[in-house]
Amino acid sequence: MTAGRVILVGPLAAPEMLAVFALSGDPVRLPGELKGGADAGIGGDWPRWRPGQGEVAGVAVRPDPALMRYLAIMGLSPRRHDGLAVWGHGDGGGADWSGDRAALMAEVARDLLALPPDEPxxxxxxxxxxxxxxxxxxxxxxLEADPSACLPEADAxxxxxxxxxxxxxxxxxxxxxxxxxxxxxxxxxxxxxxxxxxSADAALLLPYDPGTDLVMVISQFRIGPLARGQAQCWMLEPIAGRIDAGERPEDAARREAQEEAGIEIGRIHALPPHYPTPGANSEFFYPFVGLADLSSQRAGAGFGLAEEGEDIATHILPRAELLRLVMAGQIQCGPLIAMAFWLDRMADQIAGSLAGS
Structure with a gap:
Protein backbone atom coordinates (compact mmCIF):
# COMPACT_ATOMS: atom_id res chain seq x y z
CA MET A 1 0.00 0.00 0.00
CA THR A 2 1.38 3.36 -1.01
CA ALA A 3 1.55 6.54 1.03
CA GLY A 4 -1.47 8.80 1.00
CA ARG A 5 -4.00 6.02 1.29
CA VAL A 6 -6.61 5.43 3.97
CA ILE A 7 -8.57 2.33 4.94
CA LEU A 8 -12.36 2.30 4.73
CA VAL A 9 -14.21 -0.31 6.80
CA GLY A 10 -17.77 -1.40 7.43
CA PRO A 11 -20.41 0.77 5.71
CA LEU A 12 -17.79 2.87 3.90
CA ALA A 13 -16.30 -0.23 2.30
CA ALA A 14 -19.64 -1.30 0.77
CA PRO A 15 -19.49 -1.36 -3.06
CA GLU A 16 -22.45 1.04 -3.25
CA MET A 17 -20.59 3.63 -1.18
CA LEU A 18 -17.33 3.22 -3.10
CA ALA A 19 -19.31 3.84 -6.30
CA VAL A 20 -20.63 7.15 -4.91
CA PHE A 21 -17.06 8.41 -4.51
CA ALA A 22 -15.80 6.67 -7.67
CA LEU A 23 -13.15 4.95 -5.56
CA SER A 24 -11.46 1.59 -5.90
CA GLY A 25 -8.61 0.07 -3.96
CA ASP A 26 -7.02 -2.98 -2.40
CA PRO A 27 -8.90 -5.23 0.00
CA VAL A 28 -7.48 -5.44 3.51
CA ARG A 29 -8.27 -7.34 6.70
CA LEU A 30 -8.08 -5.77 10.16
CA PRO A 31 -8.23 -7.58 13.49
CA GLY A 32 -11.40 -7.33 15.56
CA GLU A 33 -15.09 -6.86 14.82
CA LEU A 34 -17.64 -4.13 14.08
CA LYS A 35 -20.71 -3.91 16.31
CA GLY A 36 -23.81 -1.72 16.08
CA GLY A 37 -24.24 1.14 13.65
CA ALA A 38 -27.39 -0.03 11.84
CA ASP A 39 -28.29 3.58 11.04
CA ALA A 40 -24.84 4.69 9.93
CA GLY A 41 -25.02 7.33 7.24
CA ILE A 42 -28.74 7.95 7.71
CA GLY A 43 -28.71 9.76 11.03
CA GLY A 44 -27.49 7.23 13.60
CA ASP A 45 -24.26 5.94 15.12
CA TRP A 46 -21.55 4.25 13.09
CA PRO A 47 -20.32 0.74 14.01
CA ARG A 48 -17.87 0.40 16.88
CA TRP A 49 -14.55 -1.21 16.00
CA ARG A 50 -13.68 -3.60 18.81
CA PRO A 51 -10.19 -5.13 18.80
CA GLY A 52 -9.90 -8.84 19.45
CA GLN A 53 -10.90 -12.01 17.68
CA GLY A 54 -12.16 -12.02 14.12
CA GLU A 55 -11.50 -9.89 11.08
CA VAL A 56 -12.92 -6.68 9.72
CA ALA A 57 -13.03 -6.35 5.94
CA GLY A 58 -11.86 -3.07 4.51
CA VAL A 59 -10.45 -1.45 1.41
CA ALA A 60 -7.39 0.79 1.07
CA VAL A 61 -8.13 3.79 -1.17
CA ARG A 62 -6.67 7.15 -2.06
CA PRO A 63 -9.09 9.72 -0.59
CA ASP A 64 -10.52 12.54 -2.65
CA PRO A 65 -12.31 15.79 -1.66
CA ALA A 66 -15.78 14.19 -2.00
CA LEU A 67 -14.90 11.46 0.49
CA MET A 68 -13.37 13.92 2.94
CA ARG A 69 -16.43 16.18 2.67
CA TYR A 70 -18.68 13.23 3.47
CA LEU A 71 -16.55 12.21 6.46
CA ALA A 72 -16.72 15.76 7.80
CA ILE A 73 -20.53 15.82 7.52
CA MET A 74 -20.70 12.50 9.36
CA GLY A 75 -18.40 13.81 12.10
CA LEU A 76 -16.20 10.72 11.94
CA SER A 77 -12.69 10.42 13.34
CA PRO A 78 -10.03 7.95 12.21
CA ARG A 79 -7.95 5.41 14.13
CA ARG A 80 -4.51 4.30 13.07
CA HIS A 81 -3.56 0.82 11.89
CA ASP A 82 -0.15 0.03 10.45
CA GLY A 83 0.41 3.74 9.96
CA LEU A 84 -2.81 4.31 7.96
CA ALA A 85 -5.97 6.14 9.02
CA VAL A 86 -8.99 3.84 9.32
CA TRP A 87 -12.43 5.40 8.67
CA GLY A 88 -15.95 4.01 8.98
CA HIS A 89 -16.39 3.41 12.70
CA GLY A 90 -17.99 5.31 15.56
CA ASP A 91 -19.81 4.75 18.85
CA GLY A 92 -21.68 1.62 17.77
CA GLY A 93 -25.20 2.34 18.97
CA GLY A 94 -28.18 0.27 17.84
CA ALA A 95 -28.31 -3.03 16.00
CA ASP A 96 -25.46 -4.24 13.81
CA TRP A 97 -25.06 -2.62 10.41
CA SER A 98 -25.82 -4.86 7.42
CA GLY A 99 -25.32 -4.54 3.69
CA ASP A 100 -29.04 -4.17 3.00
CA ARG A 101 -28.68 -0.55 4.19
CA ALA A 102 -25.96 0.25 1.66
CA ALA A 103 -28.29 1.37 -1.15
CA LEU A 104 -30.04 3.86 1.13
CA MET A 105 -26.71 5.09 2.54
CA ALA A 106 -25.44 5.66 -0.99
CA GLU A 107 -28.58 7.55 -2.00
CA VAL A 108 -28.18 9.82 1.03
CA ALA A 109 -24.48 10.31 0.29
CA ARG A 110 -25.28 11.49 -3.24
CA ASP A 111 -27.75 14.00 -1.83
CA LEU A 112 -25.20 15.30 0.66
CA LEU A 113 -22.51 15.76 -1.97
CA ALA A 114 -24.96 17.67 -4.17
CA LEU A 115 -25.43 20.35 -1.51
CA PRO A 116 -23.47 23.62 -1.82
CA PRO A 117 -19.83 23.02 -0.81
CA ASP A 118 -19.83 26.14 1.36
CA GLU A 119 -22.70 24.91 3.54
CA PRO A 120 -21.19 24.08 6.95
CA LEU A 143 -40.30 0.77 -6.78
CA GLU A 144 -44.00 1.65 -6.68
CA ALA A 145 -46.29 1.45 -9.69
CA ASP A 146 -46.97 4.77 -11.40
CA PRO A 147 -50.61 5.70 -12.06
CA SER A 148 -51.54 5.45 -15.73
CA ALA A 149 -55.31 5.89 -16.09
CA CYS A 150 -56.09 8.87 -18.35
CA LEU A 151 -52.48 10.08 -18.07
CA PRO A 152 -49.53 10.41 -20.47
CA GLU A 153 -46.92 7.67 -20.39
CA ALA A 154 -44.64 7.92 -17.35
CA ASP A 155 -41.47 8.93 -19.19
CA ALA A 156 -38.67 11.02 -17.67
CA SER A 199 -40.72 16.95 3.17
CA ALA A 200 -40.47 13.29 4.07
CA ASP A 201 -43.31 10.86 3.41
CA ALA A 202 -45.78 10.28 6.25
CA ALA A 203 -47.84 7.40 7.60
CA LEU A 204 -51.38 8.15 8.85
CA LEU A 205 -53.53 5.91 11.04
CA LEU A 206 -57.18 5.91 12.09
CA PRO A 207 -57.68 3.36 14.92
CA TYR A 208 -61.01 1.54 14.67
CA ASP A 209 -62.72 -0.96 16.99
CA PRO A 210 -65.23 -3.04 14.96
CA GLY A 211 -66.70 -4.53 18.15
CA THR A 212 -67.82 -1.20 19.56
CA ASP A 213 -67.87 0.78 16.28
CA LEU A 214 -65.61 3.38 17.89
CA VAL A 215 -62.75 5.35 16.35
CA MET A 216 -59.90 7.29 17.89
CA VAL A 217 -58.71 10.66 16.61
CA ILE A 218 -56.22 13.11 18.05
CA SER A 219 -55.99 16.88 18.34
CA GLN A 220 -53.01 19.21 18.55
CA PHE A 221 -51.89 22.73 17.69
CA ARG A 222 -51.13 23.32 13.99
CA ILE A 223 -49.17 26.20 12.46
CA GLY A 224 -51.06 26.14 9.12
CA PRO A 225 -54.34 27.62 10.43
CA LEU A 226 -52.37 30.24 12.36
CA ALA A 227 -50.48 31.32 9.23
CA ARG A 228 -53.77 31.51 7.30
CA GLY A 229 -55.31 33.80 9.94
CA GLN A 230 -57.71 31.33 11.54
CA ALA A 231 -58.47 31.76 15.26
CA GLN A 232 -58.88 28.01 15.89
CA CYS A 233 -55.40 26.51 15.57
CA TRP A 234 -56.13 23.09 17.14
CA MET A 235 -57.36 20.40 14.74
CA LEU A 236 -58.87 16.94 14.86
CA GLU A 237 -56.58 14.62 12.91
CA PRO A 238 -55.59 11.01 12.43
CA ILE A 239 -52.47 9.72 14.15
CA ALA A 240 -49.59 10.57 11.82
CA GLY A 241 -45.84 10.91 11.57
CA ARG A 242 -42.84 10.89 9.26
CA ILE A 243 -41.55 7.55 8.00
CA ASP A 244 -38.03 6.98 9.31
CA ALA A 245 -35.29 6.12 6.82
CA GLY A 246 -35.43 2.38 6.15
CA GLU A 247 -38.83 1.98 7.86
CA ARG A 248 -41.92 0.45 6.24
CA PRO A 249 -44.96 2.78 6.16
CA GLU A 250 -47.12 0.33 8.12
CA ASP A 251 -44.42 0.01 10.79
CA ALA A 252 -44.28 3.80 11.04
CA ALA A 253 -48.06 3.86 11.56
CA ARG A 254 -47.82 1.33 14.41
CA ARG A 255 -44.94 3.24 16.01
CA GLU A 256 -46.85 6.53 15.83
CA ALA A 257 -49.89 4.88 17.46
CA GLN A 258 -47.70 4.15 20.48
CA GLU A 259 -46.10 7.61 20.55
CA GLU A 260 -49.20 9.70 19.93
CA ALA A 261 -51.94 7.63 21.58
CA GLY A 262 -50.34 4.85 23.65
CA ILE A 263 -52.24 2.06 21.88
CA GLU A 264 -51.37 -1.19 20.15
CA ILE A 265 -52.69 -1.81 16.64
CA GLY A 266 -53.71 -5.21 15.31
CA ARG A 267 -54.72 -5.90 11.72
CA ILE A 268 -54.06 -2.97 9.45
CA HIS A 269 -55.89 -1.92 6.26
CA ALA A 270 -54.10 0.22 3.68
CA LEU A 271 -55.97 3.07 1.99
CA PRO A 272 -54.82 4.50 -1.35
CA PRO A 273 -51.54 6.40 -0.86
CA HIS A 274 -51.54 9.89 -2.31
CA TYR A 275 -50.08 13.39 -2.61
CA PRO A 276 -52.27 15.82 -0.59
CA THR A 277 -51.02 18.95 -2.43
CA PRO A 278 -49.04 17.88 -5.52
CA GLY A 279 -49.01 21.36 -7.04
CA ALA A 280 -46.43 22.66 -4.56
CA ASN A 281 -45.46 19.90 -2.11
CA SER A 282 -43.54 16.64 -2.50
CA GLU A 283 -45.15 15.20 0.65
CA PHE A 284 -46.68 11.74 0.13
CA PHE A 285 -49.17 10.06 2.50
CA TYR A 286 -49.64 6.37 3.33
CA PRO A 287 -52.98 6.21 5.20
CA PHE A 288 -54.16 3.18 7.18
CA VAL A 289 -57.12 2.09 9.25
CA GLY A 290 -55.80 -0.03 12.12
CA LEU A 291 -57.92 -2.32 14.28
CA ALA A 292 -57.65 -1.72 18.02
CA ASP A 293 -59.53 -2.50 21.21
CA LEU A 294 -60.98 0.86 22.21
CA SER A 295 -63.55 -0.52 24.66
CA SER A 296 -61.35 0.20 27.69
CA GLN A 297 -59.46 3.19 26.30
CA ARG A 298 -60.06 6.60 27.81
CA ALA A 299 -59.61 9.89 26.03
CA GLY A 300 -56.87 12.06 27.47
CA ALA A 301 -54.01 14.48 26.92
CA GLY A 302 -50.27 14.44 27.34
CA PHE A 303 -49.32 12.17 24.45
CA GLY A 304 -46.54 12.76 21.92
CA LEU A 305 -42.79 13.20 22.09
CA ALA A 306 -41.63 16.07 24.31
CA GLU A 307 -38.42 16.45 22.33
CA GLU A 308 -40.51 17.21 19.23
CA GLY A 309 -42.70 19.73 21.07
CA GLU A 310 -45.80 17.53 20.74
CA ASP A 311 -48.81 18.07 23.02
CA ILE A 312 -51.48 15.64 21.83
CA ALA A 313 -54.93 14.74 23.13
CA THR A 314 -56.87 11.63 22.13
CA HIS A 315 -60.62 11.49 21.47
CA ILE A 316 -62.79 8.37 21.17
CA LEU A 317 -65.95 8.76 19.09
CA PRO A 318 -68.64 6.56 17.61
CA ARG A 319 -67.93 6.09 13.92
CA ALA A 320 -71.25 7.77 13.09
CA GLU A 321 -70.23 10.82 15.14
CA LEU A 322 -66.96 11.10 13.22
CA LEU A 323 -68.91 11.17 9.97
CA ARG A 324 -71.35 13.72 11.41
CA LEU A 325 -68.45 16.00 12.33
CA VAL A 326 -67.07 15.67 8.83
CA MET A 327 -70.38 16.61 7.22
CA ALA A 328 -70.85 19.51 9.66
CA GLY A 329 -67.51 21.04 8.70
CA GLN A 330 -66.05 20.46 12.16
CA ILE A 331 -63.11 18.52 10.73
CA GLN A 332 -60.78 20.48 8.47
CA CYS A 333 -57.97 17.95 8.12
CA GLY A 334 -58.33 16.62 4.57
CA PRO A 335 -56.80 13.17 5.16
CA LEU A 336 -59.10 12.53 8.13
CA ILE A 337 -62.11 13.46 6.01
CA ALA A 338 -61.06 10.95 3.34
CA MET A 339 -60.33 8.26 5.94
CA ALA A 340 -63.74 8.77 7.56
CA PHE A 341 -65.50 8.30 4.22
CA TRP A 342 -63.40 5.22 3.42
CA LEU A 343 -64.23 3.65 6.78
CA ASP A 344 -67.92 4.44 6.36
CA ARG A 345 -67.84 2.53 3.08
CA MET A 346 -65.72 -0.38 4.32
CA ALA A 347 -66.83 -0.92 7.94
CA ASP A 348 -69.25 -3.74 7.12
CA GLN A 349 -66.63 -5.49 5.01
CA ILE A 350 -64.08 -5.20 7.81
CA ALA A 351 -66.57 -6.69 10.29
CA GLY A 352 -67.40 -9.47 7.86
CA SER A 353 -63.75 -10.39 7.37
CA LEU A 354 -63.30 -10.68 11.13
CA ALA A 355 -66.39 -12.88 11.46
CA GLY A 356 -64.98 -15.25 8.87
CA SER A 357 -61.46 -15.42 10.33
Missing amino acids: AADIARRLPRIAEIAWGRLRAA SRVELLARREAYARYFSVEEISLRHRRYDGGWSPVLDREVFR
Whole structure:
Protein backbone atom coordinates (compact mmCIF):
# COMPACT_ATOMS: atom_id res chain seq x y z
CA MET A 1 0.00 0.00 0.00
CA THR A 2 1.38 3.36 -1.01
CA ALA A 3 1.55 6.54 1.03
CA GLY A 4 -1.47 8.80 1.00
CA ARG A 5 -4.00 6.02 1.29
CA VAL A 6 -6.61 5.43 3.97
CA ILE A 7 -8.57 2.33 4.94
CA LEU A 8 -12.36 2.30 4.73
CA VAL A 9 -14.21 -0.31 6.80
CA GLY A 10 -17.77 -1.40 7.43
CA PRO A 11 -20.41 0.77 5.71
CA LEU A 12 -17.79 2.87 3.90
CA ALA A 13 -16.30 -0.23 2.30
CA ALA A 14 -19.64 -1.30 0.77
CA PRO A 15 -19.49 -1.36 -3.06
CA GLU A 16 -22.45 1.04 -3.25
CA MET A 17 -20.59 3.63 -1.18
CA LEU A 18 -17.33 3.22 -3.10
CA ALA A 19 -19.31 3.84 -6.30
CA VAL A 20 -20.63 7.15 -4.91
CA PHE A 21 -17.06 8.41 -4.51
CA ALA A 22 -15.80 6.67 -7.67
CA LEU A 23 -13.15 4.95 -5.56
CA SER A 24 -11.46 1.59 -5.90
CA GLY A 25 -8.61 0.07 -3.96
CA ASP A 26 -7.02 -2.98 -2.40
CA PRO A 27 -8.90 -5.23 0.00
CA VAL A 28 -7.48 -5.44 3.51
CA ARG A 29 -8.27 -7.34 6.70
CA LEU A 30 -8.08 -5.77 10.16
CA PRO A 31 -8.23 -7.58 13.49
CA GLY A 32 -11.40 -7.33 15.56
CA GLU A 33 -15.09 -6.86 14.82
CA LEU A 34 -17.64 -4.13 14.08
CA LYS A 35 -20.71 -3.91 16.31
CA GLY A 36 -23.81 -1.72 16.08
CA GLY A 37 -24.24 1.14 13.65
CA ALA A 38 -27.39 -0.03 11.84
CA ASP A 39 -28.29 3.58 11.04
CA ALA A 40 -24.84 4.69 9.93
CA GLY A 41 -25.02 7.33 7.24
CA ILE A 42 -28.74 7.95 7.71
CA GLY A 43 -28.71 9.76 11.03
CA GLY A 44 -27.49 7.23 13.60
CA ASP A 45 -24.26 5.94 15.12
CA TRP A 46 -21.55 4.25 13.09
CA PRO A 47 -20.32 0.74 14.01
CA ARG A 48 -17.87 0.40 16.88
CA TRP A 49 -14.55 -1.21 16.00
CA ARG A 50 -13.68 -3.60 18.81
CA PRO A 51 -10.19 -5.13 18.80
CA GLY A 52 -9.90 -8.84 19.45
CA GLN A 53 -10.90 -12.01 17.68
CA GLY A 54 -12.16 -12.02 14.12
CA GLU A 55 -11.50 -9.89 11.08
CA VAL A 56 -12.92 -6.68 9.72
CA ALA A 57 -13.03 -6.35 5.94
CA GLY A 58 -11.86 -3.07 4.51
CA VAL A 59 -10.45 -1.45 1.41
CA ALA A 60 -7.39 0.79 1.07
CA VAL A 61 -8.13 3.79 -1.17
CA ARG A 62 -6.67 7.15 -2.06
CA PRO A 63 -9.09 9.72 -0.59
CA ASP A 64 -10.52 12.54 -2.65
CA PRO A 65 -12.31 15.79 -1.66
CA ALA A 66 -15.78 14.19 -2.00
CA LEU A 67 -14.90 11.46 0.49
CA MET A 68 -13.37 13.92 2.94
CA ARG A 69 -16.43 16.18 2.67
CA TYR A 70 -18.68 13.23 3.47
CA LEU A 71 -16.55 12.21 6.46
CA ALA A 72 -16.72 15.76 7.80
CA ILE A 73 -20.53 15.82 7.52
CA MET A 74 -20.70 12.50 9.36
CA GLY A 75 -18.40 13.81 12.10
CA LEU A 76 -16.20 10.72 11.94
CA SER A 77 -12.69 10.42 13.34
CA PRO A 78 -10.03 7.95 12.21
CA ARG A 79 -7.95 5.41 14.13
CA ARG A 80 -4.51 4.30 13.07
CA HIS A 81 -3.56 0.82 11.89
CA ASP A 82 -0.15 0.03 10.45
CA GLY A 83 0.41 3.74 9.96
CA LEU A 84 -2.81 4.31 7.96
CA ALA A 85 -5.97 6.14 9.02
CA VAL A 86 -8.99 3.84 9.32
CA TRP A 87 -12.43 5.40 8.67
CA GLY A 88 -15.95 4.01 8.98
CA HIS A 89 -16.39 3.41 12.70
CA GLY A 90 -17.99 5.31 15.56
CA ASP A 91 -19.81 4.75 18.85
CA GLY A 92 -21.68 1.62 17.77
CA GLY A 93 -25.20 2.34 18.97
CA GLY A 94 -28.18 0.27 17.84
CA ALA A 95 -28.31 -3.03 16.00
CA ASP A 96 -25.46 -4.24 13.81
CA TRP A 97 -25.06 -2.62 10.41
CA SER A 98 -25.82 -4.86 7.42
CA GLY A 99 -25.32 -4.54 3.69
CA ASP A 100 -29.04 -4.17 3.00
CA ARG A 101 -28.68 -0.55 4.19
CA ALA A 102 -25.96 0.25 1.66
CA ALA A 103 -28.29 1.37 -1.15
CA LEU A 104 -30.04 3.86 1.13
CA MET A 105 -26.71 5.09 2.54
CA ALA A 106 -25.44 5.66 -0.99
CA GLU A 107 -28.58 7.55 -2.00
CA VAL A 108 -28.18 9.82 1.03
CA ALA A 109 -24.48 10.31 0.29
CA ARG A 110 -25.28 11.49 -3.24
CA ASP A 111 -27.75 14.00 -1.83
CA LEU A 112 -25.20 15.30 0.66
CA LEU A 113 -22.51 15.76 -1.97
CA ALA A 114 -24.96 17.67 -4.17
CA LEU A 115 -25.43 20.35 -1.51
CA PRO A 116 -23.47 23.62 -1.82
CA PRO A 117 -19.83 23.02 -0.81
CA ASP A 118 -19.83 26.14 1.36
CA GLU A 119 -22.70 24.91 3.54
CA PRO A 120 -21.19 24.08 6.95
CA ALA A 121 -20.86 20.35 7.57
CA ALA A 122 -22.37 20.70 11.05
CA ASP A 123 -25.50 22.37 9.65
CA ILE A 124 -25.98 19.51 7.19
CA ALA A 125 -25.40 16.92 9.92
CA ARG A 126 -28.20 18.42 12.04
CA ARG A 127 -30.75 17.73 9.33
CA LEU A 128 -29.31 14.39 8.20
CA PRO A 129 -32.27 12.31 9.48
CA ARG A 130 -34.71 14.40 7.40
CA ILE A 131 -32.46 14.21 4.32
CA ALA A 132 -32.35 10.43 4.77
CA GLU A 133 -36.14 10.20 5.12
CA ILE A 134 -36.60 12.12 1.85
CA ALA A 135 -34.07 9.88 0.09
CA TRP A 136 -35.91 6.81 1.42
CA GLY A 137 -39.15 8.13 -0.02
CA ARG A 138 -37.48 8.59 -3.40
CA LEU A 139 -36.26 4.97 -3.35
CA ARG A 140 -39.78 3.76 -2.48
CA ALA A 141 -41.28 5.84 -5.27
CA ALA A 142 -38.95 4.19 -7.78
CA LEU A 143 -40.30 0.77 -6.78
CA GLU A 144 -44.00 1.65 -6.68
CA ALA A 145 -46.29 1.45 -9.69
CA ASP A 146 -46.97 4.77 -11.40
CA PRO A 147 -50.61 5.70 -12.06
CA SER A 148 -51.54 5.45 -15.73
CA ALA A 149 -55.31 5.89 -16.09
CA CYS A 150 -56.09 8.87 -18.35
CA LEU A 151 -52.48 10.08 -18.07
CA PRO A 152 -49.53 10.41 -20.47
CA GLU A 153 -46.92 7.67 -20.39
CA ALA A 154 -44.64 7.92 -17.35
CA ASP A 155 -41.47 8.93 -19.19
CA ALA A 156 -38.67 11.02 -17.67
CA SER A 157 -37.89 12.50 -21.08
CA ARG A 158 -41.20 14.41 -20.96
CA VAL A 159 -39.66 16.79 -18.38
CA GLU A 160 -36.43 18.74 -18.92
CA LEU A 161 -34.84 20.06 -15.73
CA LEU A 162 -32.87 23.22 -16.48
CA ALA A 163 -31.84 24.27 -12.98
CA ARG A 164 -32.45 23.03 -9.45
CA ARG A 165 -31.23 24.41 -6.14
CA GLU A 166 -32.13 24.24 -2.48
CA ALA A 167 -33.23 27.74 -1.49
CA TYR A 168 -34.02 27.00 2.17
CA ALA A 169 -33.28 24.08 4.46
CA ARG A 170 -34.04 23.40 8.09
CA TYR A 171 -36.63 20.91 9.37
CA PHE A 172 -38.19 21.08 5.90
CA SER A 173 -36.68 22.49 2.74
CA VAL A 174 -37.73 24.53 -0.28
CA GLU A 175 -36.30 23.92 -3.74
CA GLU A 176 -36.32 26.27 -6.70
CA ILE A 177 -36.67 24.41 -10.00
CA SER A 178 -36.60 25.67 -13.58
CA LEU A 179 -38.07 23.24 -16.10
CA ARG A 180 -40.09 22.73 -19.21
CA HIS A 181 -42.35 19.80 -20.03
CA ARG A 182 -44.15 18.22 -22.94
CA ARG A 183 -47.59 19.62 -23.65
CA TYR A 184 -50.60 17.55 -24.64
CA ASP A 185 -50.26 18.89 -28.21
CA GLY A 186 -46.75 17.42 -28.44
CA GLY A 187 -44.84 20.68 -28.10
CA TRP A 188 -42.88 22.02 -25.18
CA SER A 189 -44.09 24.36 -22.46
CA PRO A 190 -42.27 27.64 -21.86
CA VAL A 191 -39.61 27.60 -19.16
CA LEU A 192 -41.40 27.43 -15.82
CA ASP A 193 -39.84 28.66 -12.57
CA ARG A 194 -41.36 26.84 -9.63
CA GLU A 195 -40.82 26.39 -5.89
CA VAL A 196 -41.57 23.08 -4.18
CA PHE A 197 -41.86 22.36 -0.47
CA ARG A 198 -39.81 19.23 0.29
CA SER A 199 -40.72 16.95 3.17
CA ALA A 200 -40.47 13.29 4.07
CA ASP A 201 -43.31 10.86 3.41
CA ALA A 202 -45.78 10.28 6.25
CA ALA A 203 -47.84 7.40 7.60
CA LEU A 204 -51.38 8.15 8.85
CA LEU A 205 -53.53 5.91 11.04
CA LEU A 206 -57.18 5.91 12.09
CA PRO A 207 -57.68 3.36 14.92
CA TYR A 208 -61.01 1.54 14.67
CA ASP A 209 -62.72 -0.96 16.99
CA PRO A 210 -65.23 -3.04 14.96
CA GLY A 211 -66.70 -4.53 18.15
CA THR A 212 -67.82 -1.20 19.56
CA ASP A 213 -67.87 0.78 16.28
CA LEU A 214 -65.61 3.38 17.89
CA VAL A 215 -62.75 5.35 16.35
CA MET A 216 -59.90 7.29 17.89
CA VAL A 217 -58.71 10.66 16.61
CA ILE A 218 -56.22 13.11 18.05
CA SER A 219 -55.99 16.88 18.34
CA GLN A 220 -53.01 19.21 18.55
CA PHE A 221 -51.89 22.73 17.69
CA ARG A 222 -51.13 23.32 13.99
CA ILE A 223 -49.17 26.20 12.46
CA GLY A 224 -51.06 26.14 9.12
CA PRO A 225 -54.34 27.62 10.43
CA LEU A 226 -52.37 30.24 12.36
CA ALA A 227 -50.48 31.32 9.23
CA ARG A 228 -53.77 31.51 7.30
CA GLY A 229 -55.31 33.80 9.94
CA GLN A 230 -57.71 31.33 11.54
CA ALA A 231 -58.47 31.76 15.26
CA GLN A 232 -58.88 28.01 15.89
CA CYS A 233 -55.40 26.51 15.57
CA TRP A 234 -56.13 23.09 17.14
CA MET A 235 -57.36 20.40 14.74
CA LEU A 236 -58.87 16.94 14.86
CA GLU A 237 -56.58 14.62 12.91
CA PRO A 238 -55.59 11.01 12.43
CA ILE A 239 -52.47 9.72 14.15
CA ALA A 240 -49.59 10.57 11.82
CA GLY A 241 -45.84 10.91 11.57
CA ARG A 242 -42.84 10.89 9.26
CA ILE A 243 -41.55 7.55 8.00
CA ASP A 244 -38.03 6.98 9.31
CA ALA A 245 -35.29 6.12 6.82
CA GLY A 246 -35.43 2.38 6.15
CA GLU A 247 -38.83 1.98 7.86
CA ARG A 248 -41.92 0.45 6.24
CA PRO A 249 -44.96 2.78 6.16
CA GLU A 250 -47.12 0.33 8.12
CA ASP A 251 -44.42 0.01 10.79
CA ALA A 252 -44.28 3.80 11.04
CA ALA A 253 -48.06 3.86 11.56
CA ARG A 254 -47.82 1.33 14.41
CA ARG A 255 -44.94 3.24 16.01
CA GLU A 256 -46.85 6.53 15.83
CA ALA A 257 -49.89 4.88 17.46
CA GLN A 258 -47.70 4.15 20.48
CA GLU A 259 -46.10 7.61 20.55
CA GLU A 260 -49.20 9.70 19.93
CA ALA A 261 -51.94 7.63 21.58
CA GLY A 262 -50.34 4.85 23.65
CA ILE A 263 -52.24 2.06 21.88
CA GLU A 264 -51.37 -1.19 20.15
CA ILE A 265 -52.69 -1.81 16.64
CA GLY A 266 -53.71 -5.21 15.31
CA ARG A 267 -54.72 -5.90 11.72
CA ILE A 268 -54.06 -2.97 9.45
CA HIS A 269 -55.89 -1.92 6.26
CA ALA A 270 -54.10 0.22 3.68
CA LEU A 271 -55.97 3.07 1.99
CA PRO A 272 -54.82 4.50 -1.35
CA PRO A 273 -51.54 6.40 -0.86
CA HIS A 274 -51.54 9.89 -2.31
CA TYR A 275 -50.08 13.39 -2.61
CA PRO A 276 -52.27 15.82 -0.59
CA THR A 277 -51.02 18.95 -2.43
CA PRO A 278 -49.04 17.88 -5.52
CA GLY A 279 -49.01 21.36 -7.04
CA ALA A 280 -46.43 22.66 -4.56
CA ASN A 281 -45.46 19.90 -2.11
CA SER A 282 -43.54 16.64 -2.50
CA GLU A 283 -45.15 15.20 0.65
CA PHE A 284 -46.68 11.74 0.13
CA PHE A 285 -49.17 10.06 2.50
CA TYR A 286 -49.64 6.37 3.33
CA PRO A 287 -52.98 6.21 5.20
CA PHE A 288 -54.16 3.18 7.18
CA VAL A 289 -57.12 2.09 9.25
CA GLY A 290 -55.80 -0.03 12.12
CA LEU A 291 -57.92 -2.32 14.28
CA ALA A 292 -57.65 -1.72 18.02
CA ASP A 293 -59.53 -2.50 21.21
CA LEU A 294 -60.98 0.86 22.21
CA SER A 295 -63.55 -0.52 24.66
CA SER A 296 -61.35 0.20 27.69
CA GLN A 297 -59.46 3.19 26.30
CA ARG A 298 -60.06 6.60 27.81
CA ALA A 299 -59.61 9.89 26.03
CA GLY A 300 -56.87 12.06 27.47
CA ALA A 301 -54.01 14.48 26.92
CA GLY A 302 -50.27 14.44 27.34
CA PHE A 303 -49.32 12.17 24.45
CA GLY A 304 -46.54 12.76 21.92
CA LEU A 305 -42.79 13.20 22.09
CA ALA A 306 -41.63 16.07 24.31
CA GLU A 307 -38.42 16.45 22.33
CA GLU A 308 -40.51 17.21 19.23
CA GLY A 309 -42.70 19.73 21.07
CA GLU A 310 -45.80 17.53 20.74
CA ASP A 311 -48.81 18.07 23.02
CA ILE A 312 -51.48 15.64 21.83
CA ALA A 313 -54.93 14.74 23.13
CA THR A 314 -56.87 11.63 22.13
CA HIS A 315 -60.62 11.49 21.47
CA ILE A 316 -62.79 8.37 21.17
CA LEU A 317 -65.95 8.76 19.09
CA PRO A 318 -68.64 6.56 17.61
CA ARG A 319 -67.93 6.09 13.92
CA ALA A 320 -71.25 7.77 13.09
CA GLU A 321 -70.23 10.82 15.14
CA LEU A 322 -66.96 11.10 13.22
CA LEU A 323 -68.91 11.17 9.97
CA ARG A 324 -71.35 13.72 11.41
CA LEU A 325 -68.45 16.00 12.33
CA VAL A 326 -67.07 15.67 8.83
CA MET A 327 -70.38 16.61 7.22
CA ALA A 328 -70.85 19.51 9.66
CA GLY A 329 -67.51 21.04 8.70
CA GLN A 330 -66.05 20.46 12.16
CA ILE A 331 -63.11 18.52 10.73
CA GLN A 332 -60.78 20.48 8.47
CA CYS A 333 -57.97 17.95 8.12
CA GLY A 334 -58.33 16.62 4.57
CA PRO A 335 -56.80 13.17 5.16
CA LEU A 336 -59.10 12.53 8.13
CA ILE A 337 -62.11 13.46 6.01
CA ALA A 338 -61.06 10.95 3.34
CA MET A 339 -60.33 8.26 5.94
CA ALA A 340 -63.74 8.77 7.56
CA PHE A 341 -65.50 8.30 4.22
CA TRP A 342 -63.40 5.22 3.42
CA LEU A 343 -64.23 3.65 6.78
CA ASP A 344 -67.92 4.44 6.36
CA ARG A 345 -67.84 2.53 3.08
CA MET A 346 -65.72 -0.38 4.32
CA ALA A 347 -66.83 -0.92 7.94
CA ASP A 348 -69.25 -3.74 7.12
CA GLN A 349 -66.63 -5.49 5.01
CA ILE A 350 -64.08 -5.20 7.81
CA ALA A 351 -66.57 -6.69 10.29
CA GLY A 352 -67.40 -9.47 7.86
CA SER A 353 -63.75 -10.39 7.37
CA LEU A 354 -63.30 -10.68 11.13
CA ALA A 355 -66.39 -12.88 11.46
CA GLY A 356 -64.98 -15.25 8.87
CA SER A 357 -61.46 -15.42 10.33
